Amino acid sequence: MVENPFLIRSVDALQVLDSRGDPTVEVIVVTAGGGIGRAIAPAGASKGKYEAVELRDNDPKKYCGRSVLKAVENVRHFLGPAIQGLDSRKQREIDRTLREVDGTKNKSKMGANAMIATSLAVAKAAAETAKLPLFLYLGGAKSRTLPIPMLNIINGGAHAGNELAVQEFLIVPHNFDSFSEALRAAVETYKNLKKYLKEKYGAQAINVGDEGGFAPPMKMTAEAIEALIQAIKMAGYEPGEDIAIALDAAASHFYDEEKNVYRIDGRELTPEALRKYWLELIERYPIVSIEDPFHEEAFQDFALLTKELRGRVLVIGDDIVVTNVERLRKALEMEALTGVIVKPNQIGTLSETLDFVDEAKSRGIYTVISHRSGETEDTTIAHLAVAVSSQFIKTGAPARGERTAKYNELLRIEHRLGDDALYMGTLVKLGNVK
Numbered sequence: 515m516v517e518n519p520f521l522i523r524s525v526d527a528l529q530v531l532d533s534r535g536d537p538t539v540e541v542i543v544v545t546a547g548g549g550i551g552r553a554i555a556p557a558g559a560s561k562g563k564y565e566a567v568e569l570r571d572n573d574p575k576k577y578c579g580r581s582v583l584k585a586v587e588n589v590r591h592f593l594g595p596a597i598q599g600l601d602s603r604k605q606r607e608i609d610r611t612l613r614e615v616d617g618t619k620n621k622s623k624m625g626a627n628a629m630i631a632t633s634l635a636v637a638k639a640a641a642e643t644a645k646l647p648l649f650l651y652l653g654g655a656k657s658r659t660l661p662i663p664m665l666n667i668i669n670g671g672a673h674a675g676n677e678l679a680v681q682e683f684l685i686v687p688h689n690f691d692s693f694s695e696a697l698r699a700a701v702e703t704y705k706n707l708k709k710y711l712k713e714k715y716g717a718q719a720i721n722v723g724d725e726g727g728f729a730p731p732m733k734m735t736a737e738a739i740e741a742l743i744q745a746i747k748m749a750g751y752e753p754g755e756d757i758a759i760a761l762d763a764a765a766s767h768f769y770d771e772e773k774n775v776y777r778i779d780g781r782e783l784t785p786e787a788l789r790k791y792w793l794e795l796i797e798r799y800p801i802v803s804i805e806d807p808f809h810e811e812a813f814q815d816f817a818l819l820t821k822e823l824r825g826r827v828l829v830i831g832d833d834i835v836v837t838n839v840e841r842l843r844k845a846l847e848m849e850a851l852t853g854v855i856v857k858p859n860q861i862g863t864l865s866e867t868l869d870f871v872d873e874a875k876s877r878g879i880y881t882v883i884s885h886r887s888g889e890t891e892d893t894t895i896a897h898l899a900v901a902v903s904s905q906f907i908k909t910g911a912p913a914r915g916e917r918t919a920k921y922n923e924l925l926r927i928e929h930r931l932g933d934d935a936l937y938m939g940t941l942v943k944l945g946n947v948k
């Protein structure tokens with residue numbers, strides 16, 4: 515009998531580096547048919563409290579406490595042997611096995627970094643064995659729509675050494691016929707922003723933060739938004755109509771729990787005052803979405819904002835839902851959001867990520883497939899975004915290799931699809947733009 519080429523023959527792991535110089539887990543899966551899948555776990559800086567646990571060695575003598583040798587050993591000694599001999603196409607069985615080996619609810623024993631790299635490497639090995647690009651293997655023949663990129667071109671919060679409370683100021687090039695045209699407009703805007711910031715604030719303002727966006731010495735939220743508006747105009751585009759604006763507040767990181775206030779723009783705002791502030795900014799600027807506008811437990815405040823913005827501006831949950839179906843269901847019960855961030859390493863396996871996307875989609879919730887602030891050359895999320903026809907992808911500024919790796923992969927996917935390629939910007943009508 516001929517051997518099934520999809521059977522997992524070997525699983526190996528090693529420690530490699532991410533874009534911050536922190537060690538992370540790379541897993542290599544090889545099938546009997548010779549398909550090789552390689553995946554690397556990313557890492558967040560502004561992590562949600564309810565994310566699956568990233569295992570670190572905390573050994574001060576190694577990589578300043580950041581090494582992941584235990585997670586690597588977990589792949590080599592436990593996760594790998596458990597899935598060896600299984601059919602790499604049976605992603606659910608593989609992921610269930612990984613979860614059983616771990617045995618905890620938050621993946622703290624094996625480590626979500628070990629598990630997500632293994633889970634994704636299996637899918638990539640199966641795709642290689644089937645001689646299909648990952649997006650087609652995962653999404654099938656219907657996969658032909660390129661997501662709208664949300665590019666974080668001014669960095670604040672935990673990603674930069676400035677005083678901006680809001681973590682990400684993003685541009686959303688939606689009014690274009692193709693992904694490549696949209697990306698070109700974004701790059702032109704990025705270049706013009708560099709010029710604008712340098713002229714107005716001096717050369718120090720064009721240093722970049724973790725996700726490749728500029729980290730100018732600003733403090734006020736509106737000042738950063740104004741800079742984006744100017745850059746869009748300088749590049750020859752219409753703010754709102756061609757290129758809209760999005761914010762990721764990552765508000766857990768400027769929330770003072772004891773006083774129940776948010777520290778932003780040199781002020782202390784109550785949740786209600788912050789909600790009014792967001793509404794004010796939305797009145798003034800062509801903002802199409804706001805992510806994590808309140809801290810990660812504030813379902814009620816999310817719901818109040820969603821009620822006011824429904825049909826106009828997306829309220830997107832990241833730290834509040836952490837790619838976790840249970841938390842998404844709670845948010846949906848409370849009508850707390852209209853969009854979700856999808857980060858595979860927040861939950862730890864590919865099939866749970868796909869289930870989360872399905873749940874969101876079936877409830878009419880927009881999805882944003884997302885990188886982490888600590889990234890690598892791994893391009894899995896580009897394929898995932900096309901495979902699930904996500905409306906958006908968030909993968910940083912069009913700068914720094916770990917960010918451009920994803921944009922370049924999307925360009926390759928678009929190129930491969932040729933005339934069949936569709937751009938999500940031509941399908942999705944965004945609110946709050948002219």
Ligand code: PGA
Pocket residue numbers: 557558559560561562681762764832855884885886887888
């Ligand atoms: P993180 O930030 O990867 O540092 O968590 C990204 C985000 O908050 O969207």
Ligand code: ZN
Pocket residue numbers: 762764805806832833855
């Ligand atoms: Zn976020």
